[in-house]
Amino acid sequence: MFKLNNGMRGNTIFSLGKKLVKKMGIAPSWVIFLIDTLCVCVAALFALILRDNFHIPANFYRYEYYIIPLSLVLVRMVSFLIFKTYRIVVRYTNTRDTYTIFLCCLTGTLFIAVVNIVLFFIQSHFLVPFSILCMEFFITLVLMILYRFTFKMIYLETVNPGVRKKNVVIYGAGVSGITTKRALDRDTESRLHVSAFFDEDPTKIGKKLEDVEVLAYNTLSDYLQKNDISFLIISIQGLPNDKKNEVTECALQHHVKVLVVPPVNKWINNELSFKQIKKVKIEELLERDPIVLDKESINQDICGQTILITGAAGSIGSEIVRQLMQFDYKRLILVDNAETPVFFLKNECKALNGLKNIDVEIVSITDEVKMEELFDQYRPSIVYHAAAYKHVPLMEENVNAAIKTNVRGTKILADLAVKYGVKKFVMISTDKAVNPTNVMGASKRIAEIYVQSLSNHQQGTKFITTRFGNVLDSNGSVIPIFRKQIAEGGPVTVTHPDITRYFMTISEACQLVINAGAIGNGGEIFIFDMGKSVRIYDLAVKMIKLSGLTLDKDIKIEFTGLRPGEKLYEELLANQENTIRTDYHKILIAKVRTYEYEKVAADIDTLISYRNDDPYKIVAKMKEIVPEFKSNNSVFEVLNK
Numbered sequence: 001m002f003k004l005n006n007g008m009r010g011n012t013i014f015s016l017g018k019k020l021v022k023k024m025g026i027a028p029s030w031v032i033f034l035i036d037t038l039c040v041c042v043a044a045l046f047a048l049i050l051r052d053n054f055h056i057p058a059n060f061y062r063y064e065y066y067i068i069p070l071s072l073v074l075v076r077m078v079s080f081l082i083f084k085t086y087r088i089v090v091r092y093t094n095t096r097d098t099y100t101i102f103l104c105c106l107t108g109t110l111f112i113a114v115v116n117i118v119l120f121f122i123q124s125h126f127l128v129p130f131s132i133l134c135m136e137f138f139i140t141l142v143l144m145i146l147y148r149f150t151f152k153m154i155y156l157e158t159v160n161p162g163v164r165k166k167n168v169v170i171y172g173a174g175v176s177g178i179t180t181k182r183a184l185d186r187d188t189e190s191r192l193h194v195s196a197f198f199d200e201d202p203t204k205i206g207k208k209l210e211d212v213e214v215l216a217y218n219t220l221s222d223y224l225q226k227n228d229i230s231f232l233i234i235s236i237q238g239l240p241n242d243k244k245n246e247v248t249e250c251a252l253q254h255h256v257k258v259l260v261v262p263p264v265n266k267w268i269n270n271e272l273s274f275k276q277i278k279k280v281k282i283e284e285l286l287e288r289d290p291i292v293l294d295k296e297s298i299n300q301d302i303c304g305q306t307i308l309i310t311g312a313a314g315s316i317g318s319e320i321v322r323q324l325m326q327f328d329y330k331r332l333i334l335v336d337n338a339e340t341p342v343f344f345l346k347n348e349c350k351a352l353n354g355l356k357n358i359d360v361e362i363v364s365i366t367d368e369v370k371m372e373e374l375f376d377q378y379r380p381s382i383v384y385h386a387a388a389y390k391h392v393p394l395m396e397e398n399v400n401a402a403i404k405t406n407v408r409g410t411k412i413l414a415d416l417a418v419k420y421g422v423k424k425f426v427m428i429s430t431d432k433a434v435n436p437t438n439v440m441g442a443s444k445r446i447a448e449i450y451v452q453s454l455s456n457h458q459q460g461t462k463f464i465t466t467r468f469g470n471v472l473d474s475n476g477s478v479i480p481i482f483r484k485q486i487a488e489g490g491p492v493t494v495t496h497p498d499i500t501r502y503f504m505t506i507s508e509a510c511q512l513v514i515n516a517g518a519i520g521n522g523g524e525i526f527i528f529d530m531g532k533s534v535r536i537y538d539l540a541v542k543m544i545k546l547s548g549l550t551l552d553k554d555i556k557i558e559f560t561g562l563r564p565g566e567k568l569y570e571e572l573l574a575n576q577e578n579t580i581r582t583d584y585h586k587i588l589i590a591k592v593r594t595y596e597y598e599k600v601a602a603d604i605d606t607l608i609s610y611r612n613d614d615p616y617k618i619v620a621k622m623k624e625i626v627p628e629f630k631s632n633n634s635v636f637e638v639l640n641k
Contacts, residue, residue, distance in 0.1 A: 311387030438565025462522030
């Protein structure tokens with residue numbers, strides 16, 4: 001036989017405890033109720049002995065040694081039933097549960113105190129002496145909380161042992177940061193250990209939150225370099241995007257993955273779980289400060305109006321629908337010819353408001369007869385025209401389609417708007433219409449010219465054009481393509497190492513469209529402040545890093561060359577030379593030449609008549625209408641003057 005020393009004995013007991021915890025499931029409620037009752041018995045007896053200075057009298061079974069504990073136990077048992085403390089899952093005990101236990105114990109104590117006062121006036125003695133009552137309250141409270149947290153620590157160490165945990169740092173030592181740590185502690189599958197908080201608040205730096213030190217943010221880079229950190233979690237709610245970019249870039253430099261805590265309003269039952277903490281998306285890093293909409297002007301503009309949206313199932317059109325549903329419109333008519341997207345849009349609208357005052361029509365804007373039937377049937381007062389072909393290389397190969405939809409389709413709608421007395425016609429254009437280098441941009445510029453000249457030609461309908469650049473996560477945009485290529489193991493394809501683009505979120509773009517439509521007086525071409533341009537190569541590199549991969553090791557970037565009609569740099573529209581400021585800092589008015597309606601209408605009628613002819617003949621006519629149209633990296637460069 002051999003003897004265990006104290007250290008071995010402690011380790012053995014702890015090991016046995018771990019094995020026991022592993023075999024146990026969630027304890028039944030009646031077991032917790034009995035343990036809580038046992039805590040009260042121990043506390044009551046200990047309070048009695050403590051009052052007698054640990055001297056047990058000869059007459060141990062005197063009155064107070066059975067009446068007092070019995071009274072306390074009965075009252076506490078009733079309070080346990082009222083507050084349902086026995087239903088708390090011990091392994092997940094948190095501060096809210098601790099607060100419930102405190103209220104439970106306090107309520108029982110106050111009840112006995114009231115009984116004491118009543119008895120004193122009736123019989124001149126107390127049921128439970130106040131000294132014993134106070135001591136029992138604190139002892140019971142400590143015992144009930146202590147055994148819960150002790151079991152919780154043993155459980156967490158058992159199912160999630162420290163030797164297998166990955167280290168995590170949390171940026172933000174506020175309420176959200178603490179909640180994030182507790183969510184990690186509760187989750188038995190995450191196997192993550194919070195090693196440090198980082199914050200910029202000097203009052204928090206150097207202190208500890210739940211035994212984790214709060215460090216200064218300016219030491220983050222050194223800390224990540226010196227320690228093996230797997231994840232950095234951004235927990236601060238409403239963190240400015242430039243700061244989010246800065247923190248993310250610091251983490252990626254040290255090959256640390258970045259996670260972000262969702263907004264509080266997206267927490268399930270107001271409680272954060274680990275599964276809700278997601279990888280930061282590139283869209284979040286490209287987002288800009290939120291827009292402050294002039295909702296009063298917008299509501300006045302669309303209140304009680306029948307509104308028709310073309311291209312309603314597309315990225316832009318569907319977001320316009322979502323934005324408009326927040327206002328007090330009379331009826332929405334959603335027009336698109338893509339069957340499957342229309343199906344999903346209709347289901348979404350049904351889920352949001354049961355398709356109340358919403359009609360969905362599957363029809364092409366080039367079907368003049370059907371479109372006139374719709375205008376005659378619904379008599380819309382506002383039209384948002386988002387339907388268009390927007391893919392640059394495809395339109396270089398399908399010139400006829402670009403003219404048919406982007407030019408003829410827009411002309412059909414604009415003419416019908418005038419004929420049926422539409423108050424406002426808001427056309428969605430593109431920054432590629434500025435000094436176009438491709439068929440798509442030129443076709444949209446021709447559509448702009450027509451609606452602008454038509455606006456000046458008549459007084460009934462206000463024609464308003466809005467221009468903006470690339471929209472994040474829209475159909476066919478670069479980000480979904482990169483994401484798919486990364487998921488498939490690469491390579492990620494970039495057309496040119498120096499190519500840059502401006503980006504805007506779908507929500508931001510559509511909010512500005514609706515705002516511009518509300519303030520427009522007719523004939524304007526509104527452009528939006530797109531912020532800073534983004535180098536597409538840098539975008540691809542950041543997306544690869546955010547996926548936890550290493551460039552040129554796990555995945556490669558290949559340069560494929562500029563596509564037909566593609567620009568290397570988008571034109572910067574927001575400058576003093578070609579724009580006029582409005583009262584809304586992100587909305588400007590483009591300075592463009594005006595055209596005579598008769599000349600424009602004749603030229604466009606001629607162009608439309610060519611739509612089934614040779615593409616070179618069509619493009620030559622487009623260049624005649626838009627002299628600044630210079631084809632780039634395209635077979636139509638031979639037509640450049």
